[in-house]
Amino acid sequence: GAVVSQHPSRVICKSGTSVKIECRSLDFQATTMFWYRQFPKQSLMLMATSNEGSKATYEQGVEKDKFLINHASLTLSTLTVTSAHPEDSSFYICSARSRAANEKLFFGSGTQLSVL
Amino acid sequence: LAKTTQPISMDSYEGQEVNITCSHNNIATNDYITWYQQFPSQGPRFIIQGYKTKVTNEVASLFIPADRKSSTLSLPRVSLSDTAVYYCLVGDMGSGGGADGLTFGKGTHLIIQP
Numbered sequence: 001g002a003v004v005s006q007h008p009s010r011v012i013c014k015s016g017t018s019v020k021i022e023c024r025s026l027d028f029q030a031t032t033m034f035w036y037r038q039f040p041k042q043s044l045m046l047m048a049t050s051n052e053g054s055k056a057t058y059e060q061g062v063e064k065d066k067f068l069i070n071h072a073s074l075t076l077s078t079l080t081v082t083s084a085h086p087e088d089s090s091f092y093i094c095s096a097r098s099r100a101a102n103e104k105l106f107f108g109s110g111t112q113l114s115v116l
Numbered sequence: 117l118a119k120t121t122q123p124i125s126m127d128s129y130e131g132q133e134v135n136i137t138c139s140h141n142n143i144a145t146n147d148y149i150t151w152y153q154q155f156p157s158q159g160p161r162f163i164i165q166g167y168k169t170k171v172t173n174e175v176a177s178l179f180i181p182a183d184r185k186s187s188t189l190s191l192p193r194v195s196l197s198d199t200a201v202y203y204c205l206v207g208d209m210g211s212g213g214g215a216d217g218l219t220f221g222k223g224t225h226l227i228i229q230p
Contacts, residue, residue: 044220093159104150105218107159
């Protein structure tokens, strides 16, 4: 299946710093990428939808100024958690829609963010 | 988006066949049914997708009745490594301009014992 690469896999940062997470589709073009957040023992929660070349669409309750999303190319989307605080600690996962694979969603391996 | 209902957890033993059923009563005409597997601290992994009747691949089968209001993921001869959370998702996968990130339900925590 298609491969979605997500980096870093784990990041620990101090409160107040910004953290950037990258999501790349390695062998396909992804016109749409999605960002999720998952707390321990809970399901994935969609944060935002990112379309190449346009502004991201955020789900209700997700602060767009805190979670900056950039989808500059058909293979790369980034999520920047700005001025991170301990409550932002979570598992962040990206996914990409592969047009070539009957619109299936493929997921990255996730990023565990811990804010001290 | 069609809401899905799955059992919260299931237990089975190595070598058994496991069937996980998902209810999606308000599935729409354009909706596909997709199942994902997730291990702790990993992203979900695609298992199988179908629209109607039966789909089979190297790891699982998906049974969808004619009314499409439910679906059953069948895992043949499970092993300990199949212990994971399984998510049933329903959404419009077929439209070229679709931006549906798919809504994840609570999933089914499958525990395989020796």
